[in-house]
Amino acid sequence: MDEEQKMLYLDTLKEGTTPFDRFVSRADMKDIVDVPEPRKLIDISILKLLKMIGRDHTTRFLPIIGEAGAGKTHLYWALKERQDDLGCYIVYIPSPPAPVRMLFHIYSCLMNELGDFLLKRVASTLIKRYGGSRQSLDPFGIIKIKRSSREIQRLARKDFSGLQSEFVRTLITYYMKAMHWKLAERWLLGEALSEGELNKLSVSRVIEEDDISIAALKVIAQQVDRPIIFYFDELEIPYRSFGSEAEIRLLSIQKRMYNEISNSLIIVACLADIWPRITEITDSAMRSRMEMELELQPFTLDDTENLYKRAMEVFWDENNVPSPPAPYFPLNEGVFDLVFQKTKGNPRDTIKMTKVFIDQILYDEELFDHLKEKVEFIAKARGQVAVPSSQPAQEPSPTAPAFHEMGEKILTDLDEIIDAAVKKKEEEFEAELAEQIQVTPASTVSAAIDSILTFAKERGVDVKVDFDYEFTIAGKNKSINAFLPGQKIGIDIPTIKSFDKSGGVAAYYAINRLKQAVSEGIIDHACLIVPRETAGKKYSMIREDLGSKLTLIELNQEEAKDLIRNAKIIPSIKGREVARLVFKDLPLEPPSLETEEQPEN
Template sequence: MTAIDQIIRQAINPFDPATFKPGNFWHEEQDPALDVESIHQEVIREVEAVLEQVARDHRTRTVMMFGDSGAGKTHVLGRLKRILNPKAFFVYIDPFPESEAIWRHVLRYTVDSLVQKPEGEAESQLLRWLKSLSAFKQGGIVSWVLSDRQRFVRSLKASYPSGIYNANEFFGVLYDLIDPDRYPLACEWLRGDNLDDESLKLLNVKHSIETEDAAQKVLANFGRIAAETQPIVLCFDQLDNIARTSDGAIDLQALFNVNSSIHNQLLKNFLVIISIITSTWRQNADRVQLADQVRIDTSVPLKPISLDQAEAVWVSRLRPLHRQADPRPDSPTFPLTRQVLEQKYPGGKTYPRNALELGRRIIQSYKVGPSKAEQPEDAIAAFKLVWLKEFNRVQERIIRIRQLSAPELTQMLKETFAALQVGEIRPRFLPSSTYASHSFSYQPNNQGRVGIGWNEDPSLTTLFHIMNAYRCAVELNLCEKLFLIRAEGIGKPGNRGYELHDQIFAENTPHQHLKPSLHSVHYLATYHSLVNAAYAGEIVVAGKTLDIQALEFFIRDSHILQNCTLLKDLGVLSSKETVEVEGEGAIASQPDDSEPEFQPDNEPIQDFLLDLLKTHQLLGRQVMVQTTVGQFTEISEDQVNELIQQLSEDNQLQVLGDNPNPEEQLVYLPDQLA
C-alpha cells in the first residue's frame, strides 16, 4: 500500500510549467490524456464545420482564431491537427523572418509539414496526398511505380491540361517522390532549397525555386491539384515574432497579402487558420487593409474556461498519481479543492494556464509545507530545465543545418546577439537586395563594426553572387571585420565563387570564414523557439510568464549558451567563460559528423540533478533516477545513483530516511526541510 501523500512528495510536480509551452504541432507532442474535451469544444466544432465546407465545395476559406495569452490557442491547433488529420493535410508555419521572402517561407514549411507522418500512419502526408491523385488510382500504384517518368508526366498533364506552373518539371519531381532514393532530393526541390547543378540534373530540372513568384506558383500547384484530394490546412501561429516593418511593428499586412492571394487566385481546397493574441490584433488591425480583412470568413474567439473545466484540468494532471495510490483518494482533485478555485476566481472564469499554475503552487506547498513553499523559487534552475527540454526537441527535429533557410539562421543569430548585448546591431548588412536578409552587422563597445553573413545554399552560382556582395562590402569599407558562416562547400579552384572567397578570406586579411557545427545550430534554434514562445506569452518559468526582456535576462544569467562554439568563434563569448561552465550547455547532446564524439560528463548530469531539486524541492530518489536517465540516455540508473551518493557525500543534497529501498527514499537540498 502506498499513500497518496507519499506519492505526491516523491513525484515530479504534475503541473510542472515545462509542460506548458506549446509550439509547432508536428514537433511538440501533446498527451491526449491531458485534454479536457469540453474546453474550447465550440472552437473545435466551428473549425471542423468550416473544414467540412471546404471539403464539400473545395472553396478556400480563412478562419481567425484569437484569444488572450494563456487561453490555449497553440494547444487548440495541436488538438485540431490530432482530431482532424484523417480529414485533411495539416501544415504549421513558423513565424516568417522576412516579408520579402514570405512565399518561399510558406512553401518551405508547407512541404516540411507534408513530409511528416501522422500518428498511426506508415507514410507521410505528402505520399498520402500524391497517391490520392486520380492518376495513381488508374491501374494501381504498382504499375505507375514501374512506368517511366515521361508516361507519368503525360498522364498528369492530361489530368491537369492548364493552370499548372512549370508542369513538366513539377510533375517530374512528383514522380521522383515515388523513388525512395530520390524522395529526399525531390522534397528539397519542392521546399525551395537552392540546389547545386548535380542535384538539379538528377531531378531533370533546370532551376531551383529561387523567387517569390516561383514559390507562389508552386504552392498554387498544390492548391489546384488538392481539389481532388483532402483539404490542406495552413496554420499561422506565434505571429508576434514575424518580420517587422521599418517602424518596428509586426508586418501582419504581408501575411494578409498571402491570404488574399490564395483567395484571389482561386486556389482550391485550402483552409487558412490565423492564430493571434487578441491584444496583438487590436494593436495592429489598422495596419491591415480593409480589403484584406474581409478575406477572413470566420472569427473564432477562445473564451475563458469555467471552474468545472478548471477542475477537469486538475483531474487530468493528477490522475496518474491517483492511480498509483492505495487507497485511492476520495476526491479526484486531491489535494486540490474546488474552494481554492472559487476563492481565487470569484467571477467563475479563468484561463487554462492560470489553473495549471495555481495547481503547481498548491502541490509544491503540499510537498514541502506552506512556509518552505513561500520561499523564493530558484528561477534559473527552473529555466535550465525548460531549456533542456526544448534543446532535446530541437536535436531530434534538426538533423542538418540546411533544414533552416538563410534568413532563419541569420535571424536566430541576431536574436542571440541581442540577448547577449554584444553592441549595436544593424540588420541587412550586405549591399545586395537579394542577400541582404542573410546578413547583419554589429559594433562592440569602442571597436570597429563587424559584418556577418550566413548562407548554406549548395548552389555555386548563388555562392558567387554572395561572394560578390561580400567583395562590395569590403571595397565600400562597410566593416572592419567580416565573417562568412557556411558549413556547405565552396567549390573548387577555378570556380568564380571559390576564387572570390580565397581573395576575401586570405590569411593576410582580418576576415574569417567559420564553419558552424550542427550542435551550435541547436543552441541557436532552441533559443529561437523560446523567443517565439516569449513573444506569444507561452513560456512560464517559476510561475512567471516571460516576456522577451525576461528571457534575455535568463539567457545571460544562466550562461546556458557558453558552450556554443560558433558564438565563441565569433568572439562574443570568452574562452575563460566557456571553460568555467564546461559541459553545461551540452546537456544530452548527441554527436554529429562535424564534431568529436560526445563523451558523457558527470558535471552536467549533476547540475541537472541539482536543478531538479531546486525546482521541485522534494523528490523520490527513484523518480530522480528515472527522470535523469530519460534526459541522458547514455547513462544507466546505477550511474545516476552513484552521482546522487556523491552529491550527498559533498552535502549538496540529502537523502531522507534510513530505508535501504531507493523507491522509498526522498531527496532534498540541505536546509530545505529544516
C-alpha cells in the same frame, strides 16, 4: 482511504510527471488533456468552414484571439487530435525565426509534419489521373502501372505549367521510384543538392525560392483529398522580434496564400490586445475577406475542476494505479475556489497554480497543514454562498459574510507564497527552454546579427540592419538575409538542415547572390555563413573571384549552437568573427572570466 493507500498515491505523485508540470503548450509536445467546453463556438465555426471548403474548395481566413495563456497553441493540438473527424489535415506554422524566405518556412513546416505521407497522397492522385490503373506492386516496392513516368510527366504538363510542372515532374519521379528518385525525395523535402544533382532531376532551382515554394503549396492543396488547415501561431512575434516590416511581410505572405492557394483554411492566432493593430495595417480588401475573429473564453469554475479531474485520470492510468476514491486527491474542492479566484479562469495560470498547490502538499508539510485548514473551511461553506461557476449560484446563507471575509483573508495570506512559487516554476521552465537550441538558417543569421549588435551596444555605436533585403538585377528580384546600410555589408546563409553537412547547391546560390550584389555596387563587402564541409567547383570559383570582398564564416553544428546561445551575452569566437565586419579591432578571443583586479604593490 487508509494510510498505506495515501502513501502509495503520494509516492506516485512524487515520482511521476503530472500533466501540470508543463503549463505552456508547445507545438513539439502533444497536449494530453483537453477541456473543450469554453471554445464550443470556435469548434463549431471551424467545422462549418471546413464543410464549406470541402464543397467549393475556396480558401477561408479565420482569426483566433485571446489573452496570453488562453489556449491558442493548445487549440492547435485539440484540432490535430480531431483532424480525422473534422476531415482535414492540419500543419502548425510557428512564427518565422527570421523575416527571410517565409514561404519556404511554411513549406518546410508542412513537410516536417506531413511530408512523406502528404506527398504520396498527392502523387497517388496524379498517377491515377495520368497513368492508368495500377497493375501490380513489385515485392521490392517498385510501382508498375500502364504508362511510364516520362509519359505521365508529359501528360501532366498539359494541366501544370511553369514551376508547378517542375514540382509535379519531380513528385512523379519520387513516387514511381524512377531513376534518381532518392534525389527527388531530397529535393521535395527541401534539402540542398549540388548542381550536378539538380541537372540529373532536370530542375532549374532549389525549392527554397518563393515562387517554387508557393507553386508546391498550390499543387499539394489542390490535389490532396482533404482541406488543409495552416495554423499560424503567435502572429504578434515578428513585430516584437524584427519590427513592422517583418510583420507586414508575413501578412502579405498570408494574403498571397489566401489568393493563390485553394482548399485551405488559414487560421491566425494572435493576442487579443494586439489584434486591433494588425487589422489597421491589413488592407481593406483582405479585411473584408476575413471571417469574424473569434475569442477564446476563460475557464469557469466547473472547467477548472474538470481540467484537474481529467488530467489526474490520465496520470493515474499512465502510472498503472487505480484512481483514488476521492476524485480531487491530493486536493479538495476548496482549492479550486482559490485557484479560480486567483487566475480568473486563465488556463495557463490555472495549471501553474494547481501545480503549486500539489507541490506544496507533497513537499511542504507546514504549509500543507495551513492549506488544509483553510480549504476545508471553504469546502464546508461551499454551496451556502455564491461562488463563480457555470451553475446557478445558491441563495447566500447567514454564514456568507464570514465566509467571504475568510476567503479574502486566505487569498491575502497566500498571495505571496503562491506568486513566489509560480515565479519559480516559470524560471525553471525558461531555463529548460534555454537549453533547447534550435539551429536553423534563420536562427543562425539572427544570432550573427545579434553578435554585431551586442558589441555595438557595448561601444555606444548605432548599427542599422535590414533583414531580408531585396534588390533587383536585370529585372529579377533578389534577396539576402541581412544588409547593414551604414557599412554596405551584405550577410547571407544557404537554406540547409544541418551545419554538419555540405551546403551543396544552396551555398552556391547564396554566394552567387552576394557576388551579384557586390558587382552591382549594392554592397561593398559580403559575408557568407556556411557549413565547414561546403565545397563545389562553381562555389569555389565565386569564392576566389570575391577575394578580399568576402568574409567566410564556416561552422559545424556545435559552433552554430554556441553562436546562437551566446550572441546576446558574450558572443562566441564565431560571433566575434562576424562582429569584426564592423569592428575591425575586435580580438577574436573572448575576455577571460577572471576579472578580479590584482592588488597594487
